[in-house]
Amino acid sequence: xxxxxxVRVAVIGSGFGGLGAxxxxxxxxxxxxxxxxRASSVGGTWRDNSYPGCACDVPSHLYSFSxxxxxxxxxxxxxxxxxxxxxxxxxxxxxxxRHIRFDSEVKLMTWDAEQLRWEIETSGGRLTxxxxxxxxxxxxxxxVPDIPGLDSFPGKVFHSARWDHDHDLAGExxxxxxxxxxxxxxxxxxxxxxxxxxxxxxxxxxxxxxxxRAIGGAERAxxxxxxxxxxxRRGLLWGIRELQVQAFTKHPDELxxxxxxxxxxxxxxxxxxxxxxxxxxxxxxxxKRILLSSDYYPALARPNVDVxxxxxxxxxxxxxxxxxxxETEADTIVFGTGFHVTxxxxxDRVVGADGRTLAEAWKGGMEALxxxxxxxxxxWMTMIGPNTGLGNSSMILMxxxxxxxLADFVRQLDVLGGRAALDARPEAVRDWNHRVQERMKRTVxxxxxxxxxxxxxxxxxxxxxxxxTSEFRRATRRVDLAEYEVLRARKKVAA
Numbered sequence: 149x150x151x152x153x154x155v156r157v158a159v160i161g162s163g164f165g166g167l168g169a170x171x172x173x174x175x176x177x178x179x180x181x182x183x184x185x186r187a188s189s190v191g192g193t194w195r196d197n198s199y200p201g202c203a204c205d206v207p208s209h210l211y212s213f214s215x216x217x218x219x220x221x222x223x224x225x226x227x228x229x230x231x232x233x234x235x236x237x238x239x240x241x242x243x244x245x246r247h248i249r250f251d252s253e254v255k256l257m258t259w260d261a262e263q264l265r266w267e268i269e270t271s272g273g274r275l276t277x278x279x280x281x282x283x284x285x286x287x288x289x290x291x292v293p294d295i296p297g298l299d300s301f302p303g304k305v306f307h308s309a310r311w312d313h314d315h316d317l318a319g320e321x322x323x324x325x326x327x328x329x330x331x332x333x334x335x336x337x338x339x340x341x342x343x344x345x346x347x348x349x350x351x352x353x354x355x356x357x358x359x360x361r362a363i364g365g366a367e368r369a370x371x372x373x374x375x376x377x378x379x380x381r382r383g384l385l386w387g388i389r390e391l392q393v394q395a396f397t398k399h400p401d402e403l404x405x406x407x408x409x410x411x412x413x414x415x416x417x418x419x420x421x422x423x424x425x426x427x428x429x430x431x432x433x434x435x436k437r438i439l440l441s442s443d444y445y446p447a448l449a450r451p452n453v454d455v456x457x458x459x460x461x462x463x464x465x466x467x468x469x470x471x472x473x474x475e476t477e478a479d480t481i482v483f484g485t486g487f488h489v490t491x492x493x494x495x496d497r498v499v500g501a502d503g504r505t506l507a508e509a510w511k512g513g514m515e516a517l518x519x520x521x522x523x524x525x526x527x528w529m530t531m532i533g534p535n536t537g538l539g540n541s542s543m544i545l546m547x548x549x550x551x552x553x554l555a556d557f558v559r560q561l562d563v564l565g566g567r568a569a570l571d572a573r574p575e576a577v578r579d580w581n582h583r584v585q586e587r588m589k590r591t592v593x594x595x596x597x598x599x600x601x602x603x604x605x606x607x608x609x610x611x612x613x614x615x616x617t618s619e620f621r622r623a624t625r626r627v628d629l630a631e632y633e634v635l636r637a638r639k640k641v642a643a
Contacts, residue, residue, distance in 0.1 A: 157181035157558070158268055158277035160254055160494070163192015165283030165531035165547050167235060168213060170244045172551040176558055182277075183244065184270055186253035190239050193287040194232045199311040199330060201337030202228035205358070205440045209378060210385040210542040213238065217378045219371030225360045225440075258499040259526060264569045264637055266527070278569075279561070281554060282498075283531040286489040286611070293325075293485055297463035304480040308334060309487070315480065319343040323468050323478040325460050327353050328601075331484035332439050336447035344452050346468070346476045350459040351598065352426065354410045354433040358440040386617070389541040393616045396434050396539055400592035407433045417445035426457040434539060435596025489611055490514060490604035500525040501571065514610040515581040517631055518624050519546075520553055521572035526635055527561075529554055535584050536620070537602070537611040539593060545617040553624040560627050569635040576631035587614040 208221035458472035495506035519536035
């Protein structure tokens with residue numbers, strides 16, 4: 149990078165959000181942009197998460213861009229390797245690599261109110277940009293709990309998102325900490341190889357069967373020959389999930405039937421009543437993320453697996469002590485304890501118009517206008533921002549809606565002409581956030597009786613969108629200039 153390079157748009161991250169933004173910018177005629185990627189290849193969370201059994205719990209044809217259909221998906225639910233290969237393919241087909249700066253971790257971004265642009269320091273040098281699109285994603289920075297005595301553990305310790313493929317688990321005593329989406333894939337994948345597996349479970353998840361199957365050659369040939377069949381398949385998958393949303397957002401009592409299905413799924417594999425009791429959640433299904441697996445429960449029933457229904461509280465050398473006092477010996481600890489979702493680490497590195505960091509602005513909880521714009525951070529857009537997550541469908545649908553918003557944001561700046569910036573009005577952010585939180589009150593995520601990673605430190609759900617993907621698409625179709633203040637160099641003009 150040159151010392152004072154300037155670009156129209158800087159995109160941070162090259163996962164689904166970042167690559168999607170890059171494709172949309174090119175389609176809008178914007179070619180003066182860079183994608184800043186801290187790693188040496190694209191893929192985001194699908195590059196970083198390569199643990200045994202890693203796969204998506206959204207059907208492949210829905211977990212891909214509508215503008216880049218893939219007729220070659222080999223399974224109904226694809227594994228990490230194929231999703232990562234798909235993202236590499238997108239980077240190639242849309243000629244994005246010339247825009248990507250690998251090994252360029254963003255260290256600091258500061259708003260220059262005089263020049264109306266962002267000053268960006270990266271590990272590869274400095275540059276400035278008129279607009280920043282932050283596509284770092286909520287599942288990018290692993291969260292490892294602060295366990296007393298962990299430093300004293302003599303064995304191997306790693307997080308599921310930083311899997312050590314050089315370490316052989318064969319015959320070892322392995323402790324798996326956590327029972328989220330990663331853990332229920334890891335447990336059945338490693339159980340046959342390890343000597344003994346101890347699962348530390350603070351809260352049992354609801355688990356439904358994973359109805360996965362190979363997609364045959366004839367089906368793939370049909371999708372290749374008749375592309376509309378791929379769109380039709382995607383549309384059906386989308387429609388089914390849209391119809392399910394009301395049960396999560398308005399009528400959680402309707403989820404009782406789904407709970408019965410989950411209990412039957414458990415009963416088929418878990419014959420020991422004591423173990424079944426430990427694995428049965430005491431909260432409404434959907435309150436925490438519903439997990440899909442057909443081999444998780446059978447793995448837990450194996451003789452070399454123990455389930456400790458209590459969180460890991462302390463480590464004394466190679467002895468792990470649970471909160472209920474249970475002691476276990478281990479050679480390796482694997483943390484499947486999630487990510488910094490409600491406290492995005494990138495927010496510490498963003499300094500806005502009033503000199504505050506985004507982390508300071510969000511100290512009371514993350515909030516952004518239409519999930520994208522934070523007040524006091526002009527020309528800054530977050531992909532998969534506050535309250536854009538989904539509990540039952542594909543995040544790619546939400547990303548594509550935010551790409552529409554980004555495209556119109558760029559268009560509005562073009563119409564304004566000259567050096568201009570758009571800063572979300574605080575009252576517009578408050579109004580949007582108030583409407584979102586009011587709708588959240590009756591959802592299963594707030595009424596289901598659980599504590600999930602959707603909630604921030606104040607107990608507010610700043611993660612999930614409390615409606616359908618269609619509603620969000622309508623809300624982000626275009627930028628309403630009345631919700632923004634138009635900034636001009638050295639002076640402000642009311643919108």
